[in-house]
Amino acid sequence: KEKKEKKDGEDKEKEMEEDNKMEKIVENLAALRIERVSCDRKKNDIEFSYASVLKAIVTNEQVQALFRSNQIHQYNLEYQLWCPLLETFAKRSDQENTMHAFKALKEAMQTEKLSFVPKFQQLSRHDSPEIISVTKSCESLCKKLSPTSHFFEEREDIRLRILNIVKNCPSMPQETEVAVFGSSANGFGSATSDVDMCIKLPPNFHFDDPPVAMGRLAEDLEEAGMLKLSARLTARIPIILFEDCETKMECDISMENPLSVLNTELLSTYANIDKRVRELGYIVKKWAKARNLNSPSEGTLSSYGYILMIIHFLQRRSRPIVPNLQRMKPDGKLVQSKEEIPVMSFQHPTERDFHVNTYFYKPKDKISLKSLQNMANKNSESTGVLLANFFYYYAIEFDYRQHVVSVNVDATLEKDLKAEIDCWSMRNNLAIEDPFETFYDVAHVVKPSKFHHLREEFAMAYTKIINFVHSKDSLSEPDASKIDLMDIICCDTPSFQNGENNLDA
Structure with missing residues (x-):
């Protein structure tokens, strides 16, 4: 009996030792994972900074004056390995140091990680039959989606x-x-939109x-x-x-939801300035739904978020299509300083100690609205061109690391400012400031993995349009006019009608 008790005690001690060892192994693995994530972030930050330096050398003649020609050539080669969409370099090979070889390495990496080679060159011709047909397809789609x-x-x-x-x-x-x-009331709803109502006490x-x-x-x-x-x-x-x-x-x-009612009025005013605003809203919402990118409960962006992204994009064209309505005086003139910004203080419906500024410029008559429309008409870009550039802007140009999508500031809104004032996250992710509740991030529901997928979808949509516009086998104009835009940007393959996907990225 004593021997048995002794043996049982020894067995229990061994089990406890094994359990302790397993706990330590699990703890060590967790620590290694955290360390690896931290190292990966540092590596990504270093690569991003290095790519920024290479870009400055390759694109800026004044910077190039500081280097020898053979150095510039080498930096140019290295920059060919950088993919701004994936924010990483392709692994280089010492076998062949040529521009063509380095591009091939990058394209191989993109094909492996994205399943397609994104196109980064911008549209060179805005009046080609192909881009005109894309615009016609946009307009045709909008007529189908517009409520009667x-x-x-x-x-x-x-x-x-x-x-x-x-x-x-x-x-x-x-x-x-x-x-x-x-x-259903802000100008961006279709004939199948839900009817949202609220009680006004x-x-x-x-x-x-x-x-x-x-x-x-x-x-x-x-x-x-x-x-x-x-x-x-x-x-x-x-x-x-x-x-x-x-x-x-x-x-x-x-x-009672007064901020939502005011928000509807704001978006409706933007939609009434130029038909291209509404058309982009219809198409992007349709695209997002077709690509399963508009479900906040699943970690993607709401339709409201996409509309704010569209307005932000249109405000930042070289010739803006819409102004910043929250930075215009009641007489229609732009404010010149923060002190001149009109204030319409409103008590927050759920945060009783908090007030928000709900002022925005409302055209009081047809003449005032016509003035805004005349400003928009100075931009001659078609809906097709704007759609392509919208996808390009959010796939490549917008700096998600540093900036916030905002429609109520004229300058670039920095993330570190929002982190300081409103405790927003500084992670490399999409952030969208609500026009009135400026402390609220409309994109806070977007998960990191979904954010990267969203950027890839922006790039894929742009690539599809570019492949169609620059395809050597483009259809004749009468046939091209029959093409449904959704067939181009919503299909599963990055190329149009199985077209070639070998344009230089």
């Missing part, structure tokens, strides 16, 4: 139906109104318990025959989702 007058009539019928239910609800004051906001009226009031409204909506009803009463802003009993359109109604 019947859609707006149905939307108003729904609003009036819901308003009647709200006014008869015991938990709601009689003076309550119902407002429509979101894509009388001045100085506040619910003691908003979820209870919305819960009673949900019961009344169900009694009125609304279908597929789902109430999210514990959300930051309580909301009820349902299907209209008559039109079968998907709808939702939320507790």
